[in-house]
Amino acid sequence: MLKAIVTVMLKKGIFDPQGRAVQNGLESIGFDKVKGVRIGKQLEMDLEMDDRATAETSVHEMCDKMLANPVVESYSFEIKEA
């Protein structure tokens, strides 16, 4: 069994209002050195697979087809032993 951890973020350059709100909130409680806060999603999944290369190909396909919207989002992932 392998585990995939997928991170989906808004693409660089696309304004992230949630990130800005959090940054403003942090600033208001004194963390004024924090810049460029961005919020994304993390998906964890167990894969009934043993071969890493197969798992990588499969997760790429999942991201391209469904998990991320390439118009506004980018993704990255890591595969680990479950």
Added chain:
Amino acid sequence: MNWGVLLFPGSNCAEDCFHAIDQVLQKPVKYLWHKDTDLGDVDAIIIPGGFSYGDHLRPGAIAHFSPAMTAVKEFAANGGLVIGICNGFQILTESKMLPGSLMQNRGLKFLCQDQTLKVDNADTPFTSEYKSGDTVVFPIAHNEGNYYAAPETIAEMEANGQILFRYSNPAGLVNDETNPNGSINSIAGIVNRKGNVMGMMPHPERSSDITLGLSDGKGVFVSMLKHLESHQSRN
């Protein structure tokens, strides 16, 4: 002239759309189910608003894999008229039938208000009842209505007259202050290059019956009807 309203688990504006066709236009309309692979004898399809599949992952992200959407794509490829409203618009962008994507509103709030729009292109099957430059009032009710597409895509759409409605003020002014959700170029509604698939965040069906207080939206459905009728009489 048969109309179909496509239902997903979580659609919640379907009855309003049905009412606009059945009671306001007084034309035959039926519900289509997301599991249908054959849409039957329909001339126009409405994909209504709501929260299909709970908006999980992203609005429209799951709905576009439903069997009925394969049939809708085929219908559109053959020139059929398709309109997606609110969540229906999100489903059409997720399914790549329309360019771009709809992100969370710039102000992070769900917006629910009557909204003035400026008609940008009245020379389409969806807007022929209006004049370019007209202002109309449709309700908006969305959390993810912030339209975005890459600058080169926007430039192409602008050049091709694919922007049908923009958020404006009652005087028809379009600028950042009259833009409720942060949409690029204040875009509220678009059409595909071929001109037969349209998506918009504002709700024409909720402003199509004066009994409900607003009737500007009726023009969208009347435009579609006239297009279908003239097309049919040519055949």
